[in-house]
Amino acid sequence: MRRPTRTEARAARTAALFLLPFLALFALCFLAPLGYAIQQSLLRVERTGPLGLGGETREVWAGFANYSHALHDDGFTAGFARVLLFGAVQIPVMIAFATGLALLLDAASARWVGFFRTAFFLPYGVPGVIASILWGFLYVPGISPLHEMAHSVGWDIDFLSRDAVLWSIANIVTWQFTGYNMLVLIAQLKAVPTELYEAARIDGANAWQVARYVKLPLIRPALVLTTVFSLIGTLQLFAEPMVLRPLTNSIDSGYTPNLHAYNQAFTSDNQHIAAAEAVLLALVACVLSFGFLRLVGQRPRRPKAARRGTPVRRRARGGAR
Amino acid sequence: MSIDPRDDLGPGRRGLLGGAAAVAAGLGLAGCGSDGGGEGEHKARRKGQKITLTFWSWVPGIDKSVDLWNRENPEVRINLEKVSAVNGAQYAKMHASIKAGNPPDLGQIEYPVVPSFLLDNGLLDLTAYGVERHRGSFVGWQWQQSVFGKGVYAIPQASGPMGLFIRRDLFDEWGIDTPRTWDDYEAAAKAVRKRGSWIETFSTTNGNRFAGLAWQAGARWFGTAGDTWTVGIDDEPTRKVADFWDALVRQKLVKTIPDRQNAWYKDIQTGRMAAWLGASWGDALLAGNAPKTAGKWRVVPMPQWRKGEAAYANWGGSTTAVFSATRYPADALAFALWLNTDPRSVKLLIDGGYGFPSVKSGFDLADLDVRKDFFGGQAYSEVFAEAGRGVDTSWQWGPAVDALYQRLGDAFTAALDGGGSFRSVLRKVQGQTIQDLKDKGLKVAAA
Numbered sequence: 001m002r003r004p005t006r007t008e009a010r011a012a013r014t015a016a017l018f019l020l021p022f023l024a025l026f027a028l029c030f031l032a033p034l035g036y037a038i039q040q041s042l043l044r045v046e047r048t049g050p051l052g053l054g055g056e057t058r059e060v061w062a063g064f065a066n067y068s069h070a071l072h073d074d075g076f077t078a079g080f081a082r083v084l085l086f087g088a089v090q091i092p093v094m095i096a097f098a099t100g101l102a103l104l105l106d107a108a109s110a111r112w113v114g115f116f117r118t119a120f121f122l123p124y125g126v127p128g129v130i131a132s133i134l135w136g137f138l139y140v141p142g143i144s145p146l147h148e149m150a151h152s153v154g155w156d157i158d159f160l161s162r163d164a165v166l167w168s169i170a171n172i173v174t175w176q177f178t179g180y181n182m183l184v185l186i187a188q189l190k191a192v193p194t195e196l197y198e199a200a201r202i203d204g205a206n207a208w209q210v211a212r213y214v215k216l217p218l219i220r221p222a223l224v225l226t227t228v229f230s231l232i233g234t235l236q237l238f239a240e241p242m243v244l245r246p247l248t249n250s251i252d253s254g255y256t257p258n259l260h261a262y263n264q265a266f267t268s269d270n271q272h273i274a275a276a277e278a279v280l281l282a283l284v285a286c287v288l289s290f291g292f293l294r295l296v297g298q299r300p301r302r303p304k305a306a307r308r309g310t311p312v313r314r315r316a317r318g319g320a321r
Numbered sequence: 322m323s324i325d326p327r328d329d330l331g332p333g334r335r336g337l338l339g340g341a342a343a344v345a346a347g348l349g350l351a352g353c354g355s356d357g358g359g360e361g362e363h364k365a366r367r368k369g370q371k372i373t374l375t376f377w378s379w380v381p382g383i384d385k386s387v388d389l390w391n392r393e394n395p396e397v398r399i400n401l402e403k404v405s406a407v408n409g410a411q412y413a414k415m416h417a418s419i420k421a422g423n424p425p426d427l428g429q430i431e432y433p434v435v436p437s438f439l440l441d442n443g444l445l446d447l448t449a450y451g452v453e454r455h456r457g458s459f460v461g462w463q464w465q466q467s468v469f470g471k472g473v474y475a476i477p478q479a480s481g482p483m484g485l486f487i488r489r490d491l492f493d494e495w496g497i498d499t500p501r502t503w504d505d506y507e508a509a510a511k512a513v514r515k516r517g518s519w520i521e522t523f524s525t526t527n528g529n530r531f532a533g534l535a536w537q538a539g540a541r542w543f544g545t546a547g548d549t550w551t552v553g554i555d556d557e558p559t560r561k562v563a564d565f566w567d568a569l570v571r572q573k574l575v576k577t578i579p580d581r582q583n584a585w586y587k588d589i590q591t592g593r594m595a596a597w598l599g600a601s602w603g604d605a606l607l608a609g610n611a612p613k614t615a616g617k618w619r620v621v622p623m624p625q626w627r628k629g630e631a632a633y634a635n636w637g638g639s640t641t642a643v644f645s646a647t648r649y650p651a652d653a654l655a656f657a658l659w660l661n662t663d664p665r666s667v668k669l670l671i672d673g674g675y676g677f678p679s680v681k682s683g684f685d686l687a688d689l690d691v692r693k694d695f696f697g698g699q700a701y702s703e704v705f706a707e708a709g710r711g712v713d714t715s716w717q718w719g720p721a722v723d724a725l726y727q728r729l730g731d732a733f734t735a736a737l738d739g740g741g742s743f744r745s746v747l748r749k750v751q752g753q754t755i756q757d758l759k760d761k762g763l764k765v766a767a768a
Contacts, residue, residue, distance in 0.1 A: 045762055050548055052720070052763040053439045053469050069760070075731065142587035162738055246408055247582055249525045252731040266413030268724035269437060270760065271420060 034282075040275035041066050059272075066276035075254030076277060080284065082166065083256050087234035090170040095227055097174065098181035102219075103211050105182075106189045117186065121179040128176065132243035135172045140247055160248035169240045177233070181226040188222035189215060224296055228289050235285045238262065257281045364648050366397070373398040374653055377415065378429035379406040380639075381605070382673015386666040390656060397652045399427075409723055412437070419443040419644070426647040427657060431639040432466040433529070433722040435475055438642070440720050440761060445645040446472035450654050458662055462714030463679045467640055474642060476657040479676030481600035481637035482708035483533050486607060488595045489619040489697065491518070499621050503565060506624045510574040513595050520596050522576040522585060523566050525733035528726025529636055530580075530598070534566075535559040536716050537634035538626060543719030544768060550719055550758055553768030555751040560744055561626070567743035577737055586610045598623065600636040601689075601705040605674030608695040615694060620701040622708060633708035635716075638676055677702075677709055721757055728753045 004012065044062035070076050101120055105113050123131065138144045139159035150157050159168045192215065200210050238258040245251045245259075253267070254260035258281065265274035366372055376387065376399050387401045402425065404411040412434055418424040419441045430438060438444050452473050456464055459477050467475035487499065492509075495516050500506040510520040524530070535542065538558035544551040553559075569575045576594070578584050588594035590611045597603065607618060623633055641657040643650055660666050664683035671678065671688055678684055689702035719725075732746040751767070758765040 047440070047762040050470055051545055051550060052761070053436070053472075057440075057442060137583070140583045140587075142584050142591075142593075246579060247584070249577060249579055249730075249734050249737070252734050253727045254731070263727060266416060267409055267727055268721060268757065269416050269441065273760075 037275045037278055040272055041279050044272050062272065066273045067280065069273055070277045070280055073254075073260075075252070076257060076260045079254050079257040079260050083234055083237055086166060086170060086237065087231060089167075090173060091227060091230045091234060093170075094174045094178050094230065095181060095223065097178045098185060098226065099216075099219075099223065101178065101182045102185035102189060103215060106186060106215070107207060107211075109207075117183070121183055123176050123178075124180040124183075126176065128239035129243055131172055131176050132240045135168070135175070136244055136247055139168055139244070160244070160250055162250040165244070165248060165250045169237070169244065172240050173233075173237075177230065181230070184226050185219055185222050188219045192218050224293065228292060231288055231292060232285050235281060235288070257284075363650050366649055366652055369396065371396050371398070372649055372652065373400050374427060374647070374649065374656065375400045375402060375425035376427040376429075376656075377402050377404045377411065377425045379404050379411060380429060380670070380673060380675045382669060382675070383429075383660075385669040385673065386660055389665060389669065390659060394656075397649075397656065399656055404429075412723060415443070416441060419646070422646065424644040424646050426644060426649070426653045428642050428644060429478075429639055430475060430642045431637065432463075432477075432480075432635075433532070433718045435467050435640060435642070436469065436718055436720040437723060439469060439474060440763075443644055444474040445643040445647065445650055445653075446474060447476075447643060447650075447654055448473050450651055452476070452654065452658075455658055455662070458681060459679045460681060460709075462712065463638070465714070466718065467642075475640035476642070476654075476661050477638075477640050477679035478661045479602075479638050479670070479679055480635050480709065480712075481602050481676050482705045482712060483537070483598065483600045483623050483634050483636050484620045484701075484704050484708055485623055486597045486599050486603060486618055486620055488592060488614070488617050490617040491516075491592055491595045500624045501622075502628050503624045503626055507565075507569065507574070509596075510569060511572075514574055518592060519576050519588070519594050520574065521594050521598065522578050522580055522588075523570055524580045525577060525737060526579055526726075526730035528722075528729045531562070531729060532726075533600075533634040533636040534562045534598075536713060537623060537632050538562050539632070539713065541716070541768065542725075543717050545717070546766070549764040549766050551766050551768040552719065552751060552754050552758065554725070554754060555747040556768065559747055563743035563747055570737065570743075581606065590614065600676070601702070601708075602637060602674055602676040604692045604695065604701065608692045616697045618696050619699055620696060620704045622704055631707075631711040632713065633711035635709075635712050638679070677705060719758075720763065721754070721761065724757050725750065725754050728757075 042062055042064075043059040044065065045057055046060045047057050049056065104110060105117055105120075110116075126134070138146050141147050141158060141160075144159070147157070147159070158164060196214055196218075197210060200214050205213065236258050237256040241251050241255045241259055242262070245255070253263045257277065261274045261277040261281065264270045264277060374397060378401065384401055384403075387399050390399055404414055411429070415424060415428055415430075415438070419438075424443065430444075435444070448471065455476075456473075460480070463477040463480055464473075467473060467477065485500070491513075492499065495512060497509050497512045498505065500509045506520075513520045532542065535558060538561055540553070540556050540558040540562075542552065542554050542556075542559070544553070566575075570577060576588075578588075580597070585594070589597070589607065590613065592614070597607070599606070604620075608615070622631075625632060641660055643653040643657060647653050660670075661678075662680045662683065667678050667680060667684050668688065671684065672691055674691065677689065686702050686706055687700065689705075690696075690700055693699065693701070728750045729746065732749050733743065735741075736743055736746050755765050755767060
């Protein structure tokens with residue numbers, strides 16, 4: 001490896017200066033908590049004193065005992081199965097919905113685009129907890145107008161029953177995030193050069209063909225991105241089951257992995273086991289997201305490349321691509 | 322005077338010295354020796370020094386008592402912060418604050434969860450501050466709920482003797498007798514069901530009430546044997562209770578929705594549910610949420626397992642505890658005692674609907690009939706007072722009761738879903754609870 005020239009060294013220093021605020025915050029808000037969680041997950045509490053009361057408590061090394069505890073807890077693993085089933089159904093539905101809306105709003109003949117875009121996006125502005133409370137009212141039998149309406153046409157549905165509640169949660173999530181994903185897709189559609197559409201039209205493509213053969217392939221990166229975000233969001237499902245839980249006996253304390261970890265930490269006061277569960281959840285999210293990216297043949301930008309190459313060489317390579 | 326926690330004195334000595342200092346400057350009480358001790362830097366307030374103590378509570382109307390104290394004690398300001406009591410959120414917050422090292426000075430803690438906070442070393446042993454002198458002011462068994470070993474860890478505030486709320490008008494209209502025994506209750510449930518309504522709900526997630534039912538039947542879920550906790554959730558009395566409700570649920574004689582939630586309130590308002598096995602504090606709850614049914618409700622004693630018995634139980638009730646990290650333990654304790662014994666404060670708390678006072682004197686039983694009109698003029702507090710006298714006072718709570726309730730809720734929910742009988746729930750939860758306590762590093766055995 002050759003020595004960097006003085007210009008390059010200065011550029012690197014400048015880059016470091018600009019990166020510093022980000023790196024400082026990243027370390028403080030991301031790496032430090034992560035490190036703390038990992039450290040906590042490897043400890044356990046030891047108590048002395050009669051009945052474990054009033055004596056000294058100290059934290060001792062536990063190795064992977066907390067991880068093994070979490071993996072042997074049926075409630076915790078069942079939560080994973082549940083969110084995976086949830087994701088397998090809800091994510092495709094939501095992304096298809098968002099794509100449809102984005103294409104409609106991007107179509108040449110669309111009217112009142114600004115209004116509809118805002119209207120579809122609006123639910124995203126409602127915090128998840130509030131959205132769950134709102135929908136909670138629409139789900140509770142005896143209060144819900146939806147329930148009344150269904151009943152009046154002879155259809156007795158209990159949105160909060162054991163079989164239905166997962167899909168009632170899916171409905172809340174879809175309601176909330178379709179607009180957001182739509183907006184990401186629209187942003188990418190806007191970035192498509194208009195010449196491409198012109199060329200397609202000159203070649204005789206109709207609106208449907210433009211959408212199918214020009215737009216969809218071009219927004220593929222945005223589709224992948226929104227899917228990965230949704231995947232991570234699904235694994236972290238928390239606010240909706242947490243808020244609906246008091247309303248129904250169908251949601252147990254480990255309904256989703258996040259809820260299980262929360263209850264371990266704050267109901268059962270087992271912070272160390274909760275830390276292990278949180279780390280496991282992060283690992284699964286990591287594996288699934290990167291697995292998905294690999295599956296669709298798109299790799300995340302390698303940080304390795306950045307470390308190896310100088311800024312100049314990187315630019316050159318980027319240009320060559 | 323401040324005691325440096327880093328010095329070489331053992332916790333006992335430190336507590337003793339802190340106590341002695343507090344005695345000299347604060348309450349003028351006789352200090353007692355103590356095994357426990359705080360972890361915070363305990364100080365005695367200098368004369369004339371102004372301090373502020375933080376108090377976390379959720380009891381409706383407690384702000385009025387706090388205001389009264391603040392008017393009369395300008396030097397020790399109590400800063401009341403309301404915390405949410407939904408699904409144990411308040412305890413999550415308290416546990417987290419202890420872990421983070423910044424808990425409030427005082428907190429509202431229900432009897433069942435006092436031991437959980439002792440595991441965190443979160444509560445101050447008040448014996449060093451002369452609390453024993455006040456033992457006689459409170460109902461004995463309620464005082465005892467916060468006594469572990471030689472330490473006293475909280476001041477009892479109120480209890481919740483259980484009773485049965487019934488819609489007198491509907492029971493009369495349908496010709497159903499007031500249930501005196503659990504057999505009567507089952508018969509009444511059938512009769513109510515025939516009219517298209519439900520007698521009530523068995524909420525699978527309400528561990529507190531199930532504990533009360535087991536308590537009445539003579540169960541002993543927790544105990545201590547020397548240095549070891551004993552756990553007996555799967556005992557004969559609890560099995561009897563589980564079998565009884567299992568049968569009601571399987572015959573579809575009771576609903577299984579959660580209680581005290583929107584759907585339940587709706588049922589209570591519309592007469593779709595004709596009774597509620599509740600506790601003394603339930604008067605405010607019913608009157609507040611079903612105002613249109615005023616005058617139609619009555620309180621009757623909890624049904625008995627054998628005719629003519631007078632076994633009752635307790636649901637709810639809480640304490641005012643001082644956290645060990647407080648800097649001014651003597652002042653915090655002084656407030657906790659005043660809050661729960663001063664007749665004016667007790668009156669304000671009664672009006673707010675906090676439950677049955679733990680203090681023995683300073684109020685009339687009739688004061689507790691705050692919502693007499695709602696119960697058609699009945700002096701309903703007499704029913705609860707009678708129940709309070711019949712509570713089996715040897716019942717003891719153990720550590721990690723919150724986790725136990727969660728275990729019960731999850732297992733009952735699974736059982737409803739076809740996962741077995743309620744009796745199998747007890748077996749499962751018994752095993753889980755023993756394991757949970759072992760995981761916490763405690764010595765534990767099956768009772």
